[in-house]
Amino acid sequence: MNIPFFPEQASTFAKDVDNIYFLLCALTFFFTALVLGLITFFAIRYRRGNNKVDRSNAPEEHLPLELTWSIIPLVLGLGVFVWSAKPFTYVYRPPADALEIFVIGKRWMWHIQHTNGIRENNELHIPVDKPIKLTMISQDVIHGFFVPAFRVKRDVLPGRYNTVWFQPTKIGRYHLYCTEYCGTNHSEMGGWVTVMAATDYQKWITTGGAPGPTSTMQETLVSQGASLYQTYACANCHQNQNGVHGPSLYGLYGKERKLTNGQTVLADDSYLRESIVQPESKIVAGYQNLMPAYPVGAEAGQLTEEQVLAMVAYIKTLGTSPAPAPAPTSSGQQAHPYDGVPHTPPINGLSGTGPNGAKPADRTGTQAVPAVKPGPAPANAGLMPADGSVPQMPTFKAIPDIKSVTKPTLPAPSGSKPPAAPDVKQTSSTVTPGTAP
């Protein structure tokens, strides 16, 4: 029977961890042996029946000794701290070229989404010798993603992305465990990480993940995200430059944003997610709290974490904007929406520097207006439209000046093609720049 003593070292991180571990084992063994040895030796030597030993001048204190056995453990401890802090920082700094994979933990399974569209459950296939970055979220309680062979672990939280990265160094199949107690089937929430040679991995990808019971091939994450972006008409407000509705999403990812409360935040995955799911939490300076929330949940019309991941993945690919459209002629970015200020056409993220490789099926050109169903205009835009259409209307607080709420038409910028919008029903007349409706 093969009794394992020690886990495999299968990542670049494993050796560092194991070396610190071995040092700590040595220190533990040494000090335990020292203490146990001394107390046994002294206890036997100085047992009460033994009168042949010299017990005179038994010391009751000795400052140099106290300082010695205080300072030496202190120095050793600090040394171990410093040695283990360095690999720790390494784990927090994924390389820029890491292969990004998304993980959703839910009771009681792991759902893995590769950006190329392959999905797998309880299995993770990755190439050897490449850095892998996992962006993870839970759909319910806290889980933990743990691969002992890689010495890598990170909690998977609901409501927030956590990332972890590693670089596998050895081909093989390794245990994947859920490591944060999550209820009844916690101990069954696990699977396997398969590390493959580069050629095998390529083959695996091109064959759509050798589809089996746990992996399926669907469209890429970014393309799903682009479809959702279109469906939810994000571009209405978030066009390619800071519009009057909402701040631009172009080149947003990784940059800092200043908020209305003076705080500055980094636009990372969690920020993007929060801005979709709970936009009222962080309002960018100069804008108002207009965006409806698109919460995650199980009810009809609510998003799933997979959909949020897809949108976040898409938004991350939005490059810098093309030549800026002409500035509005009226009072500027604090102006109230729909008050007649001319808008530049929503480019829907399909400029010349658009998402790499994303080819949403029904895009015709660079100026398509999104196919949206104009829903009714409820007083409270947070309610679900009765006809089941997608909620897209921002909340309008008291708007004394607007007599009717209309969907603005978008004047063609000079020199460009007029928008090709076969599906849009215009319910109001065209608004010319400079005039109120």
Next chain:
Amino acid sequence: MSGITIEPGLLPGDQTSTQRENYLNWSTNVKDWLLTGDHKRIAVMYVISISFFFSLGAIAAAGIRIALLNYHDQFFQNETYNKLFSMHGIIMIFFFLVPSIPATLGNFLIPLMIGARDLAFPRLNLLSWYLYIAGGTLTLMAIIFGGIDTGWTFYTPYSSIYSNTNVVLAITGVFIAGFSSILTGINFIVTIHKMRAPGLTWFRLPLFVWAMYATSLIMVLGTPVVAITLLLVLVERTLNLGIFNPANGGDPILFQHMFWFYSHPAVYIMILPGFGVISELIACFTRRRIFGYSFVAFSSIAIATLGFFVWGHHMFVTGQSMYSSMVFSIISFLVAVPSAIKVFNWTATIYKGRVWFTAPMLYAMGFIGLFTIGGLTGLFLAALAVDIHLNQTYFVVAHFHYVMVGGATLAYLGGIHFWWPKMTGRMYPEFWAKLAAGLTFIGFNLTFFPQFIVGYLGMPRRYHYYAPEYQTWQVLSTAGSSVLGLGYLIPGIYLIWSLKYGAIAGPNPWGAKGLEWTVPSPPPSHNFDEIPIVTEDAYMYHDEDQVLADKDRAAMGITTQGEEHDV
């Protein structure tokens, strides 16, 4: 400790203890027990109730170990297993370890050790016991009515939203028991400050009192935080307010910060009293003043203080800031140093001592060895990079069992044995006690050492089913636990047996120094006929103390087998 020496063979009043009136026999009225203010009676009531809860926790542990014999255990369902480990943790921590030494030995001994007639607030003391019983009853009800499966850590949003077990009942039980802790802490702090006998300065106190003082500081400062945290979980669970649930705008990590802010200092509540007991045992059974008295005294205060600043080391992998993790890690290394100071000081005390191998001394020596291992394995978890791998694995389980069982429980057992004659007026049978101490030590190591190995291999904790390759280690662990169980069962039997059949003890069967040994065994209700005046430091042992002790024991009719006697 004072100038009083008890002549061998001559008991105060020269009556046997069965005739002499003492705190146990002056009234057999139930009302005089349930409404007592006597710290000694309250201590006895705690001993009984804590032993009851320990047995329940031990039964749960037996269930766990049986389940883990098989990697795909069919004996229990997943849900039952989850309830078993939750029950084990909640009972053992909140209803055994936290109250154990403070509520039993602390209650009994502090007034005696400082020359007082009782604690500062006797009725508050009784209230502490009732709160403990109330909390324990509610938790017991939670278990009987179907159990609780959140683990003793109650992580959100599982406990506040998703679990459909008796969370509210169990949390209320723990909440109430927390007040028992707080009141005991207040009582001890005031007593130690204000009720020391004349001449008993701080630096003449026994180290047990220093340790209890430090423990009480933690109890008073930390317990309210976990009380409120658990209350918030209840509020979220019953009123659906978004506090920890992200779907309602809450933050699950907030719970962890608040929970561990108490629960880490709580582990020092569990071990500091044990340190105090060990100091007393080592001093008595080496006939030496503890080496480096002031260092040992101050190290207790240092541990209590530093212990409040390390809670984040339970959260290294939650995604919290890398920099805050580093701060928590470095302070965790710092807090290990005062513990190391104690261990080295105890070791140096044995040097040039006159070592008497009694059962309490064996427990004390076992403590030193096992606590050293347990404390050092804590450093593995404080080391950031290594903790990423070890967090939430069996390595953590092994580490905390080494300090809590190999440490705190061994200290509790050693203390119970040491002060048993004082509390009951009877001696326990020495041979069986030594046997039990040995079985406990061996069984403990067999149970928990394999868990270090299987933990580094990556086996997560709280796992009912596990990968087959870990089975050998788990089987070894279960085998060890049966020996450990025997080591606990045997004292349970002979200690009760000794109440009727044990040799009758004089006031000082150990020839120990300390004011508690100057009063009869068991003491009268009022402790001291005259409040003593203290003129010397603690642990001023002289050679003749051993001779007196031997004569005392001979007068008691205790035959000590295989022990060498001095000339």
